[in-house]
Amino acid sequence: MTLPRLDRAALDELRAGDRLSVPAARTVDCSVGIVHLGLGAFSRAHQAVYTEDAMLAAGGAEWGICGVTQRSADVHDRLAAQDGVYGVLTRGDGRATLRIVGVVREVLDGGAQTEALLDRLADPRIAVVTATVTEKGYRRAAGGGLDTRDPEVRADLAGGADLAGRPPVTVIGRLVRGLARRAHADAGPLTVVCCDNLPSNGTAVQRLVHDFCDALPGAEGGPLAEWIRASVTFPSSMVDRIVPTTTDDDRRDAAALSGRYDAGLVVAEPFSQWVVEDRFAGARPCWERAGVQLTDDVGPFEVMKLRLLNGVHSTLAYLGALRGHRTIAEAVRDDELRAIAEAMIRQDLIPTVEPPDGVDLGGYGHQVLARFADPALRHTCVQVAMDGTQKLPQRLLSAVSESLAAGRHPRYATLGVAAWMAYVARGRDVKGRALPLDDPLAATLGDVRGRTDADGVVDALLRLDAVFGPDLVDHTAWRRELTVDVQTLLTGAVPTVP
Numbered sequence: 407m408t409l410p411r412l413d414r415a416a417l418d419e420l421r422a423g424d425r426l427s428v429p430a431a432r433t434v435d436c437s438v439g440i441v442h443l444g445l446g447a448f449s450r451a452h453q454a455v456y457t458e459d460a461m462l463a464a465g466g467a468e469w470g471i472c473g474v475t476q477r478s479a480d481v482h483d484r485l486a487a488q489d490g491v492y493g494v495l496t497r498g499d500g501r502a503t504l505r506i507v508g509v510v511r512e513v514l515d516g517g518a519q520t521e522a523l524l525d526r527l528a529d530p531r532i533a534v535v536t537a538t539v540t541e542k543g544y545r546r547a548a549g550g551g552l553d554t555r556d557p558e559v560r561a562d563l564a565g566g567a568d569l570a571g572r573p574p575v576t577v578i579g580r581l582v583r584g585l586a587r588r589a590h591a592d593a594g595p596l597t598v599v600c601c602d603n604l605p606s607n608g609t610a611v612q613r614l615v616h617d618f619c620d621a622l623p624g625a626e627g628g629p630l631a632e633w634i635r636a637s638v639t640f641p642s643s644m645v646d647r648i649v650p651t652t653t654d655d656d657r658r659d660a661a662a663l664s665g666r667y668d669a670g671l672v673v674a675e676p677f678s679q680w681v682v683e684d685r686f687a688g689a690r691p692c693w694e695r696a697g698v699q700l701t702d703d704v705g706p707f708e709v710m711k712l713r714l715l716n717g718v719h720s721t722l723a724y725l726g727a728l729r730g731h732r733t734i735a736e737a738v739r740d741d742e743l744r745a746i747a748e749a750m751i752r753q754d755l756i757p758t759v760e761p762p763d764g765v766d767l768g769g770y771g772h773q774v775l776a777r778f779a780d781p782a783l784r785h786t787c788v789q790v791a792m793d794g795t796q797k798l799p800q801r802l803l804s805a806v807s808e809s810l811a812a813g814r815h816p817r818y819a820t821l822g823v824a825a826w827m828a829y830v831a832r833g834r835d836v837k838g839r840a841l842p843l844d845d846p847l848a849a850t851l852g853d854v855r856g857r858t859d860a861d862g863v864v865d866a867l868l869r870l871d872a873v874f875g876p877d878l879v880d881h882t883a884w885r886r887e888l889t890v891d892v893q894t895l896l897t898g899a900v901p902t903v904p
C-alpha cells in the first residue's frame with residue numbers, strides 16, 4: 407500500500423501518543439534565524455532537535471533553520487517535497503519512538519541555489535550559522551590551514567568578488583562569500599558554530615576563513631578579514647549523538663508509527679550531548695533551555711569525546727570490519743574486541759585526557775561502550791570506517807604521540823592505527839567480502855590495496871604527511887610494533903594483547 411507523504415498538512419492529522427510526538431505542530435510556523443550548512447542526517451537529529459526544543463521551552467518563533475545541502479540535491483529534494491518536515495526515529499532501550507520535527511523551515515540546494523544561500527548569509531535576521539559537512543568538507547592541508555592546492559578551493563578563490571564567473575562550491579568559499587555580502591549589507595554580527603568532529607573546531611574554521619581571505623586575489627581580502635574579526639565569532643563545540651545512515655527498515659518502522667512515508671527520516675540513539683563555547687557575536691536560541699551545556703572552555707569535552715568515543719569507535723570499526731562484523735554493536739559484543747576497547751580506554755586514552763569538570767572518565771568510557779553495544783542501532787562498521795585519513799589524527803594519533811612523548815606505551819591505540827592500515831591494505835574481511843575504501847585520499851590509498859608485506863604497507867602509509875607527523879614516522883620502536891600488528895592483521899588474525 408502506498409502511504410501518504412509526511413508534510414506540513416499531515417501535522418493537522420497526526421495524533422501524538424505513547425510512541426509518537428509531534429512538536430512540529432507548534433514550531434512549523436517559525437521564521438528563519440539559523441543557516442545550517444550540510445543538512446545531513448546528524449544535523450537533523452541533533453542541532454535541529456535542540457533548536458526546536460529551545461523554542462518550545464523559551465517561547466519565541468524566530469529560530470527556524472534554513473538547511474543547505476552541499477554536494478548533492480538529494481536531501482534537498484526529499485525535504486523540500488515534505489515542506490521541511492521529517493521524523494527522528496529514536497532506537498534504544500528495546501523500543502522505538504518517533505518525533506516529528508518542524509524547525510527546518512527552508513531547504514536550499516547549495517549547488518543550484520548558491521545566490522539564495524549567500525543572500526541568506528547576508529540577511530540581518532540570520533544570527534547563527536551551524537555546520538556539519540564532514541571532516542573532509544573543510545579542505546584542510548597538513549597542519550590545519552586551508553588547502554590552497556585543492557582545485558575547488560583554487561577555483562573558489564579565483565571566482566572574483568562579484569561571482570559573475572562561477573559561484574563558490576566549497577564550504578569555506580561559500581561562507582566567506584556570504585560574509586562578504588553580509589559586510590557589504592551591514593547586516594550585523596554573526597556566530598559560526600562548527601558541529602563536526604574536529605578538534606577545536608571553531609578555531610579551525612576561523613583559521614580557514616582567514617586563510618581564504620588572505621588568499622583572495624586583489625585588495626578584497628584585507629578589509630573583509632577585518633570586518634570578520636570585528637563581527638563574527640567562531641565558538642567551538644562538542645557534539646555527540648550516534649546517527650547511523652537511515653535504512654528501509656527504519657523507514658518502515660517510522661511509517662508504522664505515523665502512517666506516513668517519510669523520505670527525510672533520520673534514526674538516532676536516545677543519548678544526545680552538545681557542549682558549546684559561550685562566545686556568541688549576537689543573538690542565539692536559548693539552547694541551554696534544551697539541555698545544551700554552554701561553557702568557557704570546550705577543550706576538555708572535545709578531547710574526551712574525540713578520543714574515548716571516536717577513537718574507540720574507529721578502532722572497533724576497522725577491527726570489526728576485518729573480522730566480518732557488520733555493525734559496531736556486533737564488534738563490541740565480540741569478547742576479544744571488547745577487551746581491546748576496554749583496555750584502550752583505561753590504559754591508553756584516559757591518561758591523555760584532562761577530565762571536564764565533574765566527569766568521571768571511567769564512567770564515561772563504560773557509557774560509551776554500552777551505547778555502542780545497543781543492537782537496535784545498526785551503525786555499520788564501514789560507515790564509521792570511512793574517511794580514515796581525516797579522522798585518525800584527532801581520534802588516535804594525537805593520543806599516541808602524547809603518550810610516546812610522555813614515555814608511556816600506547817599499546818591498544820597503536821593496534822587501532824594498525825587496524826586502519828590493514829583495512830586499507832587487505833580490502834577484504836575474513837569471509838572474503840570486499841571492504842569499501844571511501845576516503846578523499848582513496849586514489850593514494852589504493853596503491854597499497856592487496857599488498858601483503860606489512861613493511862611496505864606501513865612505509866607507504868606513514869608517508870601521508872597530511873595524516874602522520876614526523877614524531878611518529880621517526881619513532882623506530884613504535885613503527886616496529888605497528889608493523890608487527892599490521893602483519894598479524896593482514897593474515898586475518900587479531901594480535902594477542904596483554
Ligand SMILES: NC(=O)c1ccc[n+]([C@@H]2O[C@H](COP(=O)([O-])OP(=O)(O)OC[C@H]3O[C@@H](n4cnc5c(N)ncnc54)[C@H](O)[C@@H]3O)[C@@H](O)[C@H]2O)c1
Binds near residue numbers: 447476477602647
Ligand atoms: N552521524 C553521526 O553519528 C555524527 C555524530 C557526531 C558528529 N557528526 C558529524 O557530522 C558529520 C556529518 O555526519 P552525517 O551523519 O550528517 O553524514 P551525512 O552523510 O548524512 O551528511 C554529510 C553532510 O556533509 C556534506 N558533505 C559531505 N562531503 C562533503 C564535502 N566534501 N564538502 C562539503 N560538504 C560535504 C553532505 O552534503 C551532507 O550534508 C560527520 O562527519 C561528523 O563530523 C556525525
Ligand SMILES: O=P(O)(O)OC[C@@H](O)[C@@H](O)[C@H](O)[C@H](O)CO
Binds near residue numbers: 645
Ligand atoms: O560521523 P563521522 O564520520 O565523523 O564518524 C563516525 C562516528 O564515529 C561518529 O559519527 C559517531 O557516531 C559520533 O561522533 C557520535 O557522536
